[in-house]
Amino acid sequence: MPRVGGEQRRTTIVAEAIHQFGRDGYKGASLESIATAVGVRKQTLLYYFPNKEALLEACLQAAGERLGSELSAALEGKETYWDRAEAVIHGVFGLAAEWPEFPMFVREAARLGPTAFDRFADVLDPLRKRAIEFLQAGMDAGEIRDQDPAMLLFTLYTAVVGSLTEASVLNAVVGSNKGRASLRRREREVLLFVRAALRPASR
Amino acid sequence: MPRVGGEQRRTTIVAEAIHQFGRDGYKGASLESIATAVGVRKQTLLYYFPNKEALLEACLQAAGERLGSELSAALEGKETYWDRAEAVIHGVFGLAAEWPEFPMFVREAARLGPTAFDRFADVLDPLRKRAIEFLQAGMDAGEIRDQDPAMLLFTLYTAVVGSLTEASVLNAVVGSNKGRASLRRREREVLLFVRAALRPASR
DNA sequence: CGATTTGTCTACCGACCGGTAGAGAGGCAT
DNA sequence: ATGCCTCTCTACCGGTCGGTAGACAAATCG
Numbered sequence: 001m002p003r004v005g006g007e008q009r010r011t012t013i014v015a016e017a018i019h020q021f022g023r024d025g026y027k028g029a030s031l032e033s034i035a036t037a038v039g040v041r042k043q044t045l046l047y048y049f050p051n052k053e054a055l056l057e058a059c060l061q062a063a064g065e066r067l068g069s070e071l072s073a074a075l076e077g078k079e080t081y082w083d084r085a086e087a088v089i090h091g092v093f094g095l096a097a098e099w100p101e102f103p104m105f106v107r108e109a110a111r112l113g114p115t116a117f118d119r120f121a122d123v124l125d126p127l128r129k130r131a132i133e134f135l136q137a138g139m140d141a142g143e144i145r146d147q148d149p150a151m152l153l154f155t156l157y158t159a160v161v162g163s164l165t166e167a168s169v170l171n172a173v174v175g176s177n178k179g180r181a182s183l184r185r186r187e188r189e190v191l192l193f194v195r196a197a198l199r200p201a202s203r
Numbered sequence: 204m205p206r207v208g209g210e211q212r213r214t215t216i217v218a219e220a221i222h223q224f225g226r227d228g229y230k231g232a233s234l235e236s237i238a239t240a241v242g243v244r245k246q247t248l249l250y251y252f253p254n255k256e257a258l259l260e261a262c263l264q265a266a267g268e269r270l271g272s273e274l275s276a277a278l279e280g281k282e283t284y285w286d287r288a289e290a291v292i293h294g295v296f297g298l299a300a301e302w303p304e305f306p307m308f309v310r311e312a313a314r315l316g317p318t319a320f321d322r323f324a325d326v327l328d329p330l331r332k333r334a335i336e337f338l339q340a341g342m343d344a345g346e347i348r349d350q351d352p353a354m355l356l357f358t359l360y361t362a363v364v365g366s367l368t369e370a371s372v373l374n375a376v377v378g379s380n381k382g383r384a385s386l387r388r389r390e391r392e393v394l395l396f397v398r399a400a401l402r403p404a405s406r
Numbered sequence: 407c408g409a410t411t412t413g414t415c416t417a418c419c420g421a422c423c424g425g426t427a428g429a430g431a432g433g434c435a436t
Numbered sequence: 437a438t439g440c441c442t443c444t445c446t447a448c449c450g451g452t453c454g455g456t457a458g459a460c461a462a463a464t465c466g
Contacts, residue, residue, distance in 0.1 A: 006443085025230060025231070025314070027227075027228060027230045027231040028228070028231075030422080030424085031423075031424065031425090032422085032424090041444070041446085042423095042424085043426095043444075043445065043446085044443075044445075047443065047444075048443095052424065052425090104314075109371075110369050111307075111371070112371075114370075114371045114375070116371075117371035117374075117375060118375060145399060147392075148392070150378075151377060151388070151392045152392075153376055154366070154369075154372065154373050155362065155392055155396050157365070157369070158362055158365025158366050159361055159365065161361075161365065162358075162365040163358060163361050166361055167313075168313040168314070168316060168319075169313050169320065169357065169360055169361075170357050171317045172317070172320060172321060173324075173331060173356055173357045185354070186354075189350075189355075189357075189358055190358065192350060193358050197399045198399075209413085233454085234455090235454090243414075243415095244415060244416085245453095246415065246416085246456095247414050247415075249456090250413065251413095253455095254454075254455070255454065
C-alpha cells in the first residue's frame with residue numbers, strides 16, 4: 001500500500017482524469033478506469049473528490065490555469081500584433097504537442113455546456129479581455145482588418161482548436177495525420193490562414 | 204399499439220438517434236431514451252437495428268447522404284470560385300438552422316474515431332474530390348491564395364463546424380449566442396473570414 | 407379462413423457505474 | 437506508548453444500460 005500522500009495524488013488523479021475525459025468523454029470515462037490508471041482503487045479517488053462532478057471541476061480549473069500560465073509565458077516580450085498572435089497559436093500547439101489530450105478535454109468541456117465551460121474560461125478571462133483590447137487596438141492602428149474583435153477571437157479559437165481536435169476529419173480529407181510532423185504542418189497552415197485573415201484589405 | 208410500419212419507423216428512429224447522439228454523445232444517449240422519444244419500446248428499436256453500433260452506422264450513413272444532397276443542391280448553377288465557396292458555407296449553415304443537432308452529431312462522429320467517421324465521409328468523398336480540384340484550379344487561375352488545397356479544405360471545415368458547435372465558447376467569449384440572429388452573425392463572420400483567407404496576396 | 411410474416415410488447419439478465427459504510431494501516435504529536 | 441489524523445482498502449447497494457427470449461397482435465397472402 002504505497003502512501004504517496006495528499007497533493008501529489010490529487011494532481012496525478014486530475015492529470016489522468018483530464019486524459020480520460022478528453023479521450024472518452026465525461027460519460028465515457030469511469031471513475032474505476034481513472035483510478036486503475038493511477039494505480040489506486042476507486043474509493044481512494046472518491047476520498048480526494050466527493051463525486052465525479054467535483055473531479056471534473058478540478059480538472060477544468062487545472063486545465064484553465066495550465067493554459068493561462070502557458071500563454072502568459074508565451075506572450076512575454078512579444079510586442080507587435082503579429083508576434084503576439086503567433087505566440088498564442090504557437091503556445092497552444094506546443095501545449096498540444098506535449099499533452100495531446102488537452103485540446104480534446106477542452107472541447108469536451110465546451111460540449112458539456114456553459115456551466116462547466118465557465119469554470120475553465122473564468123481562469124482565462126483576463127487573457128480574453130487583453131486579447132480583445134489588443135485586436136481592437138490593432139484594428140484602430142490599421143494593422144488588422146476591421147471587424148468585430150470578439151467574433152474574430154471566437155473564429156480564431158475554432159480554427160485552432162478544430163485543427164487540433166478533428167483528427168478523424170483530417171484523416172478523411174488529407175490522409176496521414178500521425179505524429180509531430182502532422183502537428184507542425186497544421187500549425188503552419190493555421191498560422192498562414194490566420195495571417196491572411198487578419199491582414200487588412202489593402203497593404 | 205400503433206403500427207407505423209417498416210421504413211418510416213426506421214427513419215424516425217434514425218432522426219431521433221442523430222438528435223440524441225449529437226446532444227448527449229454516443230455513450231451518453233441510451234437506447235431507452237431514444238426509443239421513448241420516438242414513442243416506442245426499446246425492444247422495438249432493437250428490432251430495426253440489431254445493436255447500438257448498427258444504429259450509429261445507419262445515422263452516419265443518413266447524415267452523410269443528407270449533407271451530400273444539400274450541398275449538391277446548393278452548388279447547382281454556381282460558377283465562380285467565390286460563389287461556390289459561399290454556397291457551401293451557406294448550405295451548411297442553412298442545414299444547421301433547420302436541424303441544430305446535425306453539426307453536433309458530425310463532431311461526435313469525428314470524435315469516435317476514423318472508423319466511424321469514414322462511414323460518414325465516404326458518402327461525401329465525391330464532393331471532397333471536387334472541392335479539392337476546384338480549390339486547386341482557383342489557385343492556378345490566381346483567384347485563390349496559393350497553398351495546399353487539402354489542408355485548406357480541412358481548415359475551412361474546422362472553421363465552419365467549430366463556429367456551429369462551440370456554443371459554450373461563443374457564450375464565454377462573445378456572450379449572447381441564442382437563436383437565429385446569432386447563427387446569421389456567425390455565418391457572416393465565417394464568410395468574411397474565409398473570403399479574407401482565400402484572397403490572393405496581391406489584388 | 408388459416409398460415410406466415412411483420413411489428414410491438416413484457417419480462418428478464420449480466421455487466422457496469424457512481425456512490426456509501428466502514429475497517430484498518432502508517433505517520434505524527436503528545 | 438497512546439491516540440489521532442491521513443490515506444487506502446474491502447464489501448456492498450441501487451440504478452442504468454445494452455442485449456436476449458419469447459408472447460402476442462396486426463397485416464398479408466394462399
